[in-house]
Amino acid sequence: DAKTTQPPSMDCAEGRAANLPCNHSTISGNEYVYWYRQIHSQGPQYIIHGLKNNETNEMASLIITEDRKSSTLILPHATLRDTAVYYCIVRVAKAGANNLFFGTGTRLTVIP
């Protein structure tokens, strides 16, 4: 699976949009982009995933560039509860071996 590059930390004001970038320049055509987050002392939580189209769910939006070499996770109205480490992962989507390579992620701090 391709590796990803994320900034180690970011701050965001409460109520503002949090935009978390991820670079995955070596992504293959059959690899999806996944985002997970990990709140302190909890296990990782799935947020969203996509292949090439932009995706939105109740938690976030995922914007993938046309060349698929980078993406941005958007939390439209960040709250204090969104303070967490956010992991961008690329992998082939298939049942079976689901070894997710987490890396070190981006530590997002939402500031009151």
Added chain:
Amino acid sequence: GAGVSQSPRYKVAKRGQDVALRCDPISGHVSLFWYQQALGQGPEFLTYFQNEAQLDKSGLPSDRFFAERPEGSVSTLKIQRTQQEDSAVYLCASSSRTSGSTGELFFGEGSRLTVL
């Protein structure tokens, strides 16, 4: 229960002791994973089960680490002769046949092991 349950949440062991960590996956989930998370790092894959079959154990760091899932439900991760470098949070995750194909894993809160 509704989620993945792990026990114990905290375990302190003296170096050289054996420990066993338990994972109760979400009912009906066929896939089960163990990850190790050192302080300040992201989770790292240890091993993967599909039902009772251990299909991938490439991430187990040494032969002191052993995992089993004999009936395809509850899993136990056993660490023999613990060393200080084994201190970490051990995370269990499960996925259904469907969610596994989309990459959505459901994680437990983890078992924090401290080896003195």
